Amino acid sequence: MSGFGNALSSSIGKKFIMGITGLFLVLFLVVHCFINALIFFNDGGLTFNIGAHFMASNWIIRAGEIVLFIGLLAHIFQALRLTLQNQKARPVKYAVNNGKANSKWYSRSMGLLGTLLLIFLIVHLSNFWVVSRFTGIPTVDANGHEDLYAVMRETFKNPLIVLLYTLAMISLCYHLLHGFASAFQTLGWNHTKYNGIIKGAGVWYSIIISVLFAAMPIAVHFGLIK
Amino acid sequence: MSTGNMNLTLKVWRQKNNKTKGALVDYKLADISPDMSFLEMFDVLNEQLINKGEEPVVFDHDCREGICGMCSMFINGRPHGPKDLVTTCQLHMRSFKDGDTITVEPWRAAAFPVVKDLTVDRSAFDRVIAAGGFISVNTGNAQDANNLPIPKKQADAAFEAAACIGCGACVATCKNASAMLFVSAKISQLALLPQGQPERYRRVQSMVAQMDAEGFGNCTNTGACEAECPKGISLENIARMNRDFATAKFISEEEV
Numbered sequence: 001m002s003g004f005g006n007a008l009s010s011s012i013g014k015k016f017i018m019g020i021t022g023l024f025l026v027l028f029l030v031v032h033c034f035i036n037a038l039i040f041f042n043d044g045g046l047t048f049n050i051g052a053h054f055m056a057s058n059w060i061i062r063a064g065e066i067v068l069f070i071g072l073l074a075h076i077f078q079a080l081r082l083t084l085q086n087q088k089a090r091p092v093k094y095a096v097n098n099g100k101a102n103s104k105w106y107s108r109s110m111g112l113l114g115t116l117l118l119i120f121l122i123v124h125l126s127n128f129w130v131v132s133r134f135t136g137i138p139t140v141d142a143n144g145h146e147d148l149y150a151v152m153r154e155t156f157k158n159p160l161i162v163l164l165y166t167l168a169m170i171s172l173c174y175h176l177l178h179g180f181a182s183a184f185q186t187l188g189w190n191h192t193k194y195n196g197i198i199k200g201a202g203v204w205y206s207i208i209i210s211v212l213f214a215a216m217p218i219a220v221h222f223g224l225i226k
Numbered sequence: 227m228s229t230g231n232m233n234l235t236l237k238v239w240r241q242k243n244n245k246t247k248g249a250l251v252d253y254k255l256a257d258i259s260p261d262m263s264f265l266e267m268f269d270v271l272n273e274q275l276i277n278k279g280e281e282p283v284v285f286d287h288d289c290r291e292g293i294c295g296m297c298s299m300f301i302n303g304r305p306h307g308p309k310d311l312v313t314t315c316q317l318h319m320r321s322f323k324d325g326d327t328i329t330v331e332p333w334r335a336a337a338f339p340v341v342k343d344l345t346v347d348r349s350a351f352d353r354v355i356a357a358g359g360f361i362s363v364n365t366g367n368a369q370d371a372n373n374l375p376i377p378k379k380q381a382d383a384a385f386e387a388a389a390c391i392g393c394g395a396c397v398a399t400c401k402n403a404s405a406m407l408f409v410s411a412k413i414s415q416l417a418l419l420p421q422g423q424p425e426r427y428r429r430v431q432s433m434v435a436q437m438d439a440e441g442f443g444n445c446t447n448t449g450a451c452e453a454e455c456p457k458g459i460s461l462e463n464i465a466r467m468n469r470d471f472a473t474a475k476f477i478s479e480e481e482v
Contacts, residue, residue: 006475007475010435011404011444013475014444015445015468016468016472085443086403088336089336089403089443095239096302099450101303101304102304102448102453103401104449108446108448108450182447185465186445188468190466
């Protein structure tokens with residue numbers, strides 16, 4: 001067991017944790033995004049509320065939620081540890097550093113993008129997760145399910161919230177644009193026959209997920225859906 | 227050396243030793259030829275400084291042919307200057323314009339302490355190599371060249387990894403001062419060949435442990451190292467090292 005501890009505390013081992021938790025969060029976003037996209041059925045949230053009810057009542061999903069929080073916290077804490085170490089690795093900064101000559105700005109700004117996402121997450125969890133799990137959803141829909149869609153409509157009346165969500169989804173897009181392919185590289189899953197697929201899938205994934213997510217508050221706020 | 231017509235302003239990092247703080251100092255240079263190499267331009271500067279009775283700028287250089295890996299200047303925010311796939315000694319003044327201001331700094335990393343001015347101590351790399359960047363064989367008669375068949379693709383990949391000259395540009399340009407490209411090249415050149423197999427998983431563990439002990443940062447896959455490497459060492463080597471490290475730590479029973 002000391003072997004595994006030793007492996008995970010090495011520089012590469014810490015990155016394995018970042019990569020694995022990152023890919024886990026990537027999978028989570030797929031589920032989250034496509035269940036939320038049920039609002040686009042444009043039936044006043046009836047289908048969406050069925051999805052939300054299933055997610056809230058299924059015990060496997062609830063257990064998964066705990067794993068999700070552990071994964072998220074591991075991703076955040078590991079990122080903090082790595083960032084602090086990286087800063088120590090260059091105590092004197094360059095007077096002139098032309099980073100854009102050799103790398104993408106978002107690959108160098110994962111910490112900043114991640115911090116913006118964390119701020120968003122705190123607002124987001126208090127908007128929806130706290131309401132649906134703890135304080136309770138006040139109304140029920142025509143099917144007798146808790147009307148989470150009504151909470152959504154209420155929340156997205158506030159233009160500042162819509163703006164915050166949209167900006168956060170831009171951060172998410174860039175965070176994923178680097179993170180998706182980077183996780184594969186960190187885990188050593190690099191192969192000439194698959195590299196193109198991984199890169200392409202990463203770009204499409206990042207764009208589709210963030211555009212779909214950003215479309216939700218915008219569509220609700222401007223009344224584009226019922 | 228023919229004189230030319232370029233006038234330049236240099237901002238050069240001057241630092242007495244590792245214990246003192248350094249600073250950028252401005253120097254004006256006139257009549258520089260565009261055909262000079264960057265280091266020859268520094269030779270001109272140093273002659274001027276010596277003639278004025280000042281301390282010349284200390285910088286590393288050796289072969290001046292782009293193969294030894296000694297030169298190590300961070301020029302206008304990039305290691306080895308603005309051109310791809312060249313070392314500082316192979317950079318020429320024609321890559322700059324008359325009237326340019328050029329900032330020259332040493333490699334900056336905790337693991338590469340400044341010795342003086344633009345010279346840094348890169349012996350951390352030597353210690354990483356000493357930790358496992360070798361194969362253990364008995365001396366004696368050389369084997370027949372084709373005793374061990376090696377697929378061409380494999381041999382080429384090993385050769386490309388072995389092109390690393392250990393200059394440290396990867397560490398210098400990495401936002402985290404990570405040495406992953408260097409270490410992965412030195413691991414890959416052996417991991418790809420049959421001679422490297424007996425010690426393959428021991429090697430990756432020892433060399434990564436030494437890399438961490440030297441205080442290099444962690445890789446964030448920005449790809450800056452690959453873009454700035456004068457020898458074009460590929461990021462594939464880092465993936466291979468990560469893969470070997472995972473195999474060594476989670477599958478092999480040999481713990482180092």
